[in-house]
Amino acid sequence: MSVAMEILKPRVAVHKFSSCDGCQLALLNLGEDLLTLAGRVDLVHFAEAGPFDPDADVDVAFVEGSVSTPEDVERIRRIRAHSRLLIPIGACATAGGIQALRNGADDAQWVAQIYSHPEAISSLAQSTPIASHVKVDFELWGCPVSGAQMLAVVNSLLLGVAPRDNADKVCTECKRNGYPCVMVGRGIACMGPVTRAGCGALCPGLGRDCYGCYGPAENANTDALAAQFASLGLKPLDIVQRFRSINSQAPVFLAAADKLRMRGDG
Ligand code: SF4
Ligand code: SF4
Ligand code: SF4
Incomplete structure (x- = not known):
């Protein structure tokens, strides 16, 4: 399916799965722009903002959060069946989020340690991105995503063009804005x-470092960056943890962390 579409007033839904709501808040924080947007689309489901109709047929479904429970698996399939385009938003939805740090750990043990009634908890052993369960049409990365990016996607769709996917590196934006490099300048x-x-x-x-919340860029040279971090004095485990953060399940970061661990570096 092409991501581009021409519909005068598309029906839009915003769904939530396991997440902190931060990406939905980024949309709500658009303020006046959100009011303009609300006039151009038919917002049929956005529980955080009011409209509630989770099983409505829509042109675009934005999905925040990761799939973490058996019910989530069923729900995301239902949403897919009711949506012409499905767009995961944020690190939880695109890479499993911070809750995916439990992947690879003993889920049952963690649940028993945290909850007084673990038998009441029904969770999957792994927190996974939306694309692991259903076909997605476009992804917006970040923790949180920027509301402006979501607006840009909707505007593109209203114009009948495919949204722009910028998979270049943060360094390019740094240079474009004329920011001094914290790595070269301050180590x-x-x-x-x-x-x-x-x-x-x-x-x-x-004036601070990027911690990777937008996930892996295209052609990310993680080997070179790991070597650079080592030369700056980071301990092997610290380097592994850089890749095992908010986007730990993004394949490029996951592979980088696993490679370092297999080498015995962390
Ligand atoms: S991606 Fe970050 S801000 Fe968005 S819902 Fe997940 S934890 Fe919250
Ligand atoms: S500060 Fe970070 S993002 Fe900016 S140019 Fe340096 S390494 Fe790249
Ligand atoms: S600089 Fe890096 S950590 Fe900061 S918001 Fe951008 S992607 Fe996220």
Whole structure:
């Protein structure tokens, strides 16, 4: 299916799975732009904002959160069946999110340690991205996504063109904005060289390192960055943990962390 479509007033839904709601809030925080958007689309389901009709047929379904329970598996299939385009938003939906740190651990043991009535908890052993369960048409990365990116996607769809996918590195935005490089200038380990653009190099713009919240960029050279981190004095485990963060299940970061661990580096 092409991501481009021409519909005068598309029916839009915003669904939530396991997540912190931050990506939905990014949309709500658009303020006036959200009101303009609401006039151009038919917002049929967005429980956080009011409209509630989870099984409605829609042109575009934005999905926040990861699949973490047996019920989630059934629900995402239902949403797919009712949606012309399905677009996961945010690190939880695109890479399993911070809750995917449990993947590879003993889920039952964690549940028993955390909850006084573990028998009441029904969760899958792994937290997985939406694309692991159903076909997706486009993905918006970030923790959280920026509301402006979501707006840009909807505007593209309204114009009947495919949304722009910027998989370049954060470094390109850093340079474009004229921000000094924290890694070259101050020796601070920065994930920008392997992280997908889209945030406008928010963190380097504030004088701190990128921690990779937008997930892997295209052609990310994780080997070179791991070697650079080592030369800056990071311990092997610290380097592994850089890749095992919010987007730990993104295949490129997962492979980088596994490779370092198999080498006995962390
Ligand atoms: S991606 Fe980040 S901000 Fe968005 S729902 Fe997940 S944890 Fe929250
Ligand atoms: S500060 Fe980080 S993102 Fe910016 S140019 Fe340097 S390494 Fe790249
Ligand atoms: S600079 Fe990196 S960590 Fe900061 S918002 Fe952008 S992608 Fe996320």
